Amino acid sequence: MTASTTIAREFANSKMLMQFSLSFIVTSVICGLFVIIVLYCLTLKKYKSKSEVSKVWHNVTVNGRPSRKIRKQRSVRHKKKMASIAITQAMKTCKSEPITENEQPTKSASSTKALKRHSPEECKDVFNNPSNKKQSPKKSKVIRETKDFNHPVYKSISSQNGEINRMTHQQLISTLKQFNLDSSGYPDILKKRLKLYYMESSLGKAGLDSHQTAQSFDYLCVIDFEATCERQNPADYLHEIIEFPIVLVNTKTRLVEDTLMLFCKPLLNPKLSEFCTSLTNITQVQVDYADTFPVVLETVNWWMKHKELGSKYKFAIVTDGPWDMNLFLRVQCKLSKLKFPSYAKNWINLSKTFSSFYKTSRVKLELMLRNLGMEFEGQPHRGIDDAKNIARIAVKLMEDGCNLVINDALT
Numbered sequence: 001m002t003a004s005t006t007i008a009r010e011f012a013n014s015k016m017l018m019q020f021s022l023s024f025i026v027t028s029v030i031c032g033l034f035v036i037i038v039l040y041c042l043t044l045k046k047y048k049s050k051s052e053v054s055k056v057w058h059n060v061t062v063n064g065r066p067s068r069k070i071r072k073q074r075s076v077r078h079k080k081k082m083a084s085i086a087i088t089q090a091m092k093t094c095k096s097e098p099i100t101e102n103e104q105p106t107k108s109a110s111s112t113k114a115l116k117r118h119s120p121e122e123c124k125d126v127f128n129n130p131s132n133k134k135q136s137p138k139k140s141k142v143i144r145e146t147k148d149f150n151h152p153v154y155k156s157i158s159s160q161n162g163e164i165n166r167m168t169h170q171q172l173i174s175t176l177k178q179f180n181l182d183s184s185g186y187p188d189i190l191k192k193r194l195k196l197y198y199m200e201s202s203l204g205k206a207g208l209d210s211h212q213t214a215q216s217f218d219y220l221c222v223i224d225f226e227a228t229c230e231r232q233n234p235a236d237y238l239h240e241i242i243e244f245p246i247v248l249v250n251t252k253t254r255l256v257e258d259t260l261m262l263f264c265k266p267l268l269n270p271k272l273s274e275f276c277t278s279l280t281n282i283t284q285v286q287v288d289y290a291d292t293f294p295v296v297l298e299t300v301n302w303w304m305k306h307k308e309l310g311s312k313y314k315f316a317i318v319t320d321g322p323w324d325m326n327l328f329l330r331v332q333c334k335l336s337k338l339k340f341p342s343y344a345k346n347w348i349n350l351s352k353t354f355s356s357f358y359k360t361s362r363v364k365l366e367l368m369l370r371n372l373g374m375e376f377e378g379q380p381h382r383g384i385d386d387a388k389n390i391a392r393i394a395v396k397l398m399e400d401g402c403n404l405v406i407n408d409a410l411t
């Protein structure tokens with residue numbers, strides 16, 4: 001066999017192969033197109049028939065009225081809609097604080113009518129538990145039904161509440177003193193305290209469990225960071241944490257069990273501004289000799305582990321400043337190239353809890369204290385002192401029967 005014949009045969013072979021593969025490709029493309037067209041026609045038909053059916057369905061009438069089936073369907077839809085409206089209304093009512101317990105009848109007669117007032121428990125249900133927000137109307141109804149509000153004790157509680165609403169500040173103080181209760185604070189807070197006391201004792205007498213004092217967490221870690229700052233922070237200013245305080249509150253004993261206070265050495269702006277040192281009373285020497293943030297966070301984690309927080313005990317972080325987790329810790333973790341600690345991803349926003357529990361407008365730390373008849377102790381804007389004062393408010397809330405729950409998260 002010569003070389004030329006071999007080449008000729010190979011050439012013929014490859015030509016045949018090419019022809020074959022070409023025809024194969026063409027056939028498969030045609031088949032594919034056919035399948036696509038058939039599928040498209042089928043879906044179109046299905047869609048068309050569905051919309052037609054629904055149209056006809058709508059028009060099925062019996063003696064000029066929609067058929068029973070349609071009426072039933074419509075009423076179910078209507079009920080669902082009304083239930084969802086009711087839930088959003090409830091959430092709005094719980095969120096908006098203007099409705100105070102002792103509101104003037106002239107000012108709010110209409111608003112009271114429009115927005116049904118909700119008991120704190122209901123508000124808690126809607127708000128504190130984010131999963132409840134999307135609850136189906138059926139489920140929320142079930143929850144309400146399990147509580148038997150027909151019991152006569154609820155009637156007497158509500159009339160007691162009416163009486164408390166009409167009390168003067170002096171009457172409130174003397175009544176609270178009579179029961180050995182704390183009588184310091186603004187009238188709204190005293191009213192709330194007295195109502196809760198009456199409610200608990202009435203429910204107790206009626207043999208119903210009020211569950212008022214149960215706490216969701218064993219421990220609260222109150223945190224209030226201090227960070228580097230200027231008198232006028234430029235828009236792109238990067239705050240670095242310079243103080244990391246934790247006040248550990250036991251929710252059973254309601255006592256501060258321990259405190260941790262660590263200074264941090266800033267790296268981007270190692271020299272504290274005069275404004276910062278005078279605001280926080282943290283000195284240059286204190287941060288100069290401090291550890292850097294990664295070491296501090298490791299110490300904090302070790303401390304938490306040592307306290308068995310997150311293992312044996314359930315705990316939650318409590319903050320008041322709007323920037324603690326969302327700004328300071330987030331920026332600092334980015335700067336230090338650390339993973340954001342998972343336990344800091346949600347927390348108890350104490351000002352939110354305070355205003356929804358006592359039905360006051362949202363107020364700053366010092367005003368919350370004054371509302372409760374307390375004074376700020378220590379140096380304001382100093383992390384550890386702020387945290388201690390926040391802890392005092394948390395303790396007062398628990399004493400007044402508020403279950404502190406997570407109500408804010410990283411955005």
Ligand SMILES: *[C@@H]1O[C@H](CO)[C@@H](O)[C@H](O)[C@H]1NC(C)=O
Nearest residue numbers: 052054055056057058059060
């Ligand atoms: C349904 O009834 C309305 C009037 O009530 C009419 O305009 C419409 O054409 C009807 N639709 C069908 C699909 O019969």
Ligand SMILES: *[C@@H]1O[C@H](CO)[C@@H](O)[C@H](O)[C@H]1NC(C)=O
Nearest residue numbers: 319320321322323349352408
């Ligand atoms: C608490 O909630 C209020 C209102 O939503 C918000 O302005 C504030 O920044 C929050 N604070 C914290 C610490 O999350």
Ligand SMILES: *[C@@H]1O[C@H](CO)[C@@H](O)[C@H](O)[C@H]1NC(C)=O
Nearest residue numbers: 280281282283378379380382
């Ligand atoms: C500032 O801190 C120093 C000690 O670091 C302390 O002696 C002083 O009392 C503090 N100032 C205030 C107003 O608390």
